[in-house]
Amino acid sequence: MNEESLFASGHTACAGCGATIALRLLLAAAGKNTIVCQVTGCMEVVSTGYPNTAWKVPYIHVAFENAAAVASGVDAALKAKGEREGKNIIALGGDGGTYDIGLQALSGMLERGHDVLYVCYDNEAYMNTGIQRSSATPYGASTTTSPPGKFSIGEDTPKKPLAEIVAAHRPSYVATASVGYYQDFQTKVKKALSKKGPSFILVYTPCPTGWRTPSEKTMEIAKLAVDTGYLILWEMENGDRNTLKVTKMPPKPRKPVEEYLKIQGRFRHLMNKPEELKKIQELVDAECKRYGIE
Amino acid sequence: MKITIGATVTEAGSSVRNKTGGWRNMRPVTDLAKCKRCGICIIVCPDAVISMKTREEGPKTDYDYCKGCGICANECPFKAIEMQQEER
Amino acid sequence: MAMKMVLRGNMATAYAAKLARVEVIPAYPITPSTLFPEKISEFVANGELKCQFIKCESEHSAMSACIGASATGARVATATSSQGLALMHEVVFIAAGLRLPIVMAIGNRALSAPINIWCDHQDTIAERDSGWLQFYAEKNQETLDLMLMAFKICEDHRVLLPGMVGMDAFVLTHTMECVDIPEQEEVDRFLPPYKPVYKLDVNNPMTFGAFSSPDNYMEFRYAVHMAMESAVKVIDEVFEEFEKKFGRNYQRVVPFMVEDAEVILVTIGSMTGTAREAVRLLRSKGKKVGLLKITTLRPFPKDLLKKYLKDAKVVVVLERNISLGFGGAVYPEIAAVFANAARRPKIYDFIIGLGGRDIVVEDIVKVYEIAMDALKAKKAEMVEWIGVRKDEIEVIK
Ligand code: SF4
Ligand code: SF4
Numbered sequence: 001m002n003e004e005s006l007f008a009s010g011h012t013a014c015a016g017c018g019a020t021i022a023l024r025l026l027l028a029a030a031g032k033n034t035i036v037c038q039v040t041g042c043m044e045v046v047s048t049g050y051p052n053t054a055w056k057v058p059y060i061h062v063a064f065e066n067a068a069a070v071a072s073g074v075d076a077a078l079k080a081k082g083e084r085e086g087k088n089i090i091a092l093g094g095d096g097g098t099y100d101i102g103l104q105a106l107s108g109m110l111e112r113g114h115d116v117l118y119v120c121y122d123n124e125a126y127m128n129t130g131i132q133r134s135s136a137t138p139y140g141a142s143t144t145t146s147p148p149g150k151f152s153i154g155e156d157t158p159k160k161p162l163a164e165i166v167a168a169h170r171p172s173y174v175a176t177a178s179v180g181y182y183q184d185f186q187t188k189v190k191k192a193l194s195k196k197g198p199s200f201i202l203v204y205t206p207c208p209t210g211w212r213t214p215s216e217k218t219m220e221i222a223k224l225a226v227d228t229g230y231l232i233l234w235e236m237e238n239g240d241r242n243t244l245k246v247t248k249m250p251p252k253p254r255k256p257v258e259e260y261l262k263i264q265g266r267f268r269h270l271m272n273k274p275e276e277l278k279k280i281q282e283l284v285d286a287e288c289k290r291y292g293i294e
Numbered sequence: 295m296k297i298t299i300g301a302t303v304t305e306a307g308s309s310v311r312n313k314t315g316g317w318r319n320m321r322p323v324t325d326l327a328k329c330k331r332c333g334i335c336i337i338v339c340p341d342a343v344i345s346m347k348t349r350e351e352g353p354k355t356d357y358d359y360c361k362g363c364g365i366c367a368n369e370c371p372f373k374a375i376e377m378q379q380e381e382r
Numbered sequence: 383m384a385m386k387m388v389l390r391g392n393m394a395t396a397y398a399a400k401l402a403r404v405e406v407i408p409a410y411p412i413t414p415s416t417l418f419p420e421k422i423s424e425f426v427a428n429g430e431l432k433c434q435f436i437k438c439e440s441e442h443s444a445m446s447a448c449i450g451a452s453a454t455g456a457r458v459a460t461a462t463s464s465q466g467l468a469l470m471h472e473v474v475f476i477a478a479g480l481r482l483p484i485v486m487a488i489g490n491r492a493l494s495a496p497i498n499i500w501c502d503h504q505d506t507i508a509e510r511d512s513g514w515l516q517f518y519a520e521k522n523q524e525t526l527d528l529m530l531m532a533f534k535i536c537e538d539h540r541v542l543l544p545g546m547v548g549m550d551a552f553v554l555t556h557t558m559e560c561v562d563i564p565e566q567e568e569v570d571r572f573l574p575p576y577k578p579v580y581k582l583d584v585n586n587p588m589t590f591g592a593f594s595s596p597d598n599y600m601e602f603r604y605a606v607h608m609a610m611e612s613a614v615k616v617i618d619e620v621f622e623e624f625e626k627k628f629g630r631n632y633q634r635v636v637p638f639m640v641e642d643a644e645v646i647l648v649t650i651g652s653m654t655g656t657a658r659e660a661v662r663l664l665r666s667k668g669k670k671v672g673l674l675k676i677t678t679l680r681p682f683p684k685d686l687l688k689k690y691l692k693d694a695k696v697v698v699v700l701e702r703n704i705s706l707g708f709g710g711a712v713y714p715e716i717a718a719v720f721a722n723a724a725r726r727p728k729i730y731d732f733i734i735g736l737g738g739r740d741i742v743v744e745d746i747v748k749v750y751e752i753a754m755d756a757l758k759a760k761k762a763e764m765v766e767w768i769g770v771r772k773d774e775i776e777v778i779k
Binding site for chain 3 (some may be wrong): 028032033034035038044045046048050051053055056057058060061063064065066068069070071073074076078079080081087104105107108111112165286
Binding site (some may be wrong): 001002003004005007008009010011012013015016017018020021024025047048049050052054055056057095103156182208214215216217218219 | 296297298301303305306307308309310312313314317318324336337338339340341342343344345356358359361362363364365367368369377
C-alpha cells in the first residue's frame, strides 16, 4: 500500500468512490500539519469505524451541520494557546452537510474570518442515507426522493450556486474544482491554505453508487463534467470580484452535455426526452455564458 | 477491545486492519513493460494501494486492499494496467 | 484580600470564567443569559481576560465551537438559556459522549410555546439525560462558586464530563447581590490549568468522534455512566477543598431542620429561600417540617436523599418543571430511591412557579396543608399543580 497517503487503506468506501480520491489529494496537498473537522456523512462513516481510523492527521467529527463551527473552535483554541502558526485547519463536508444543513454554520465561520479552509465534496445527493436529493442535486437527476414518474422528470429545480453564495461573503479564497482535474484541485488547496482568513473549495466528486456509473469511470466523468461546461472551474481571491477567473477552459468546441449525462444511470430516464436534454443543454450554455465560456 | 475515553482512536491510520481486498471481483494487473512510471495510478487510486519504491521496481499494487474499482486501468495513459477476472 | 462586589448572577458567572482563566468562550446571546457574553466581551475589550471570544451565529454553533476548542485542549465555557439550550440539544449530548469538560452557565427559563422569558427549570431538566453534571444555584454567590468548582470537577480525569450551572432566570440572573470575588492567586492554586488526556495534536494524530457499532456503543455509554458515578466522590472532595480554601460550605444536598422533621420539602434553586421562610413559619406553629435543597441533580444524589428522607412521613417535591403526561421530573427519581425500601415516606409532587410565576411563602404553606390532607386521606400518589386557574382553560368536548 501507499504508506505516504495521509488517508490510509482499509477504509470502507465503495469501490471507485470519488470523494475518497478528493480526500487523498486534499491531504497530500495540505500535508501532515493539518487538523480535519468533518461533518457526518459517507466519508466519516467509512473512515472512522471504532476502533480504527483511516486518518493520519488529527481528526474530529461532531455532527452533521457543524464542521465549520467546530473548526472555528479549533482555530480559537490554537490561537488562545499561541499554537496557531504552521498548522492548517480544514473543515470538510459533503453537499448535504454544506449546501443544506450546514450552510448557516459555514456562513458564520466565513463572516467571522476564521483561518479555516472549508472543503465541500459534492456528490450531488445525500448518499450516506441512501441517495436522497439535496439542494446540490442537479435538474433532472433521479434520486430516491426525486424519482422520475408520470408527473416527474426527476429533480425539478436546478443546483444551488453554493460557491457563489460563499463568494458573496468575500472570503480570502474561493474556488470550484473537480477531482478529475486533480492538479488544478491541489493547486487550489495550496493557494487557499497559503492565505490568512477563511477559504472555501467546492470539489466535485462522482459517486458510482448514487449516480449508477461504472466504478472505473469516476475520474473520466469528473473530467467530462468540466469538458462539457456542466461544471465550471473558477477561483476568486481576496474577496475581490475582479480576480474571478476560470481556471480550466473546456475544449473548443465544448462537448455536448448529453455525453456527460448518458453514462450515468441517474439521468437514464431523460435519454428519450429530447426536450429535457435541450433544456439541460440550455441551462449549461447560460451558465457558461455568465463565466465567459464559449 | 479497549474502550477509550470518548471513543478516541489513538492509533492513526489503523484502518489498515481492514483487508478490503476481499471485495474485489476484478484484479488490476500492471504490465511493467508498457508502464512509463508516470505515477498517475498512484495518485488516482481511491484506496491508496499502489506504491512505487524505485523506478526499476515500478508501481506495485497491494492486493490486500485493492477493491478492483478499475480507475487505475482507466486512467493509465499508456494502457499498462489490465483488469482481469478475479479467480477464487 | 478577596473583593466584594454587587453583581447580577450572570455577571458572577462571567467573573468565575475570568478567574478560571477560560481560554475560549463561544457564545450566542439569549435572554436572560446575555449579560454573560456582554461581560466577557467587556473583559476581553479591556484586556482583563485573555481569551478567544467567538461571536457565534447560533447556540448550536456555539456549543459546536466549544467542542472543537475543548478537543484542542483549551478550557472552555459558554452560557445559554431555554430555547438556546434546546437548540443545542444535539451537541450537548455529543460534548458528554466525547468526554469534554465544557462548563456552561444556564439562566433557567421556561420553554416555548407559548414563548416566555421567565424562570422555570424545564430547559435543563430536558437535558438531564445528556451526561452533563447539573448544579443549581440558590444565590449569586453560589453561581460564581459552583461555576469555579465545576471546572475542577469536570476536568478531573476521574470525571471528564461537561457540567452546567443553573441559575433562575431574573431571580438570580438579573438581581443584584453582594458577591465575594476570590483572589486570582487563590483561584490559581485551587484550579490548575486543564490537562486533557487526549487532544487534537498534529504531533500525535488521533481521531475524535469515531463511528461506533452495536458491538461497542453500550460500553461507551457505560463509561459515561461510570464517570458520573465517580463524579460523586470528586464533587465531595472539591466541595471540601473549596470550603477549606474559601470558607464557603457546599453539599450535593443541603439539609435544613430535617433532624426531627416528619414532613420534608425538596427544592431546587432560588425557591429554596422562600421555602426556608415557610419552614420557619410552620416550625413556629409547632409543625415538624424540614427542607432539602438539591444542588447537584446529576449525578443524582440518591445516597444523601435516602439518608435525609428515610425517616420522614411525607416528602413534598416542589418542581419548576413538568413532564407533560406524567408529573414533575424529580418526583419519580426520589420515589425510585425508596422503591424497594421496607419503610418509606409518602412522596407527593407539586408543580409550581412555571414560566416565572411567583412562589411566595403562602404557596408553600398551602402545599404543606394539601400534603397533610393527602396523608390523612392515605393518598397513594399525588401530582398537584399549585395556583393554576383550571376553570379558565378552553376545553373542546
Ligand atoms: S483497481 Fe481501484 S483500488 Fe485497485 S489499485 Fe486500481 S484504482 Fe486502486
Ligand atoms: S499510470 Fe500506468 S504508466 Fe503511469 S505509473 Fe501507473 S501503470 Fe505506469
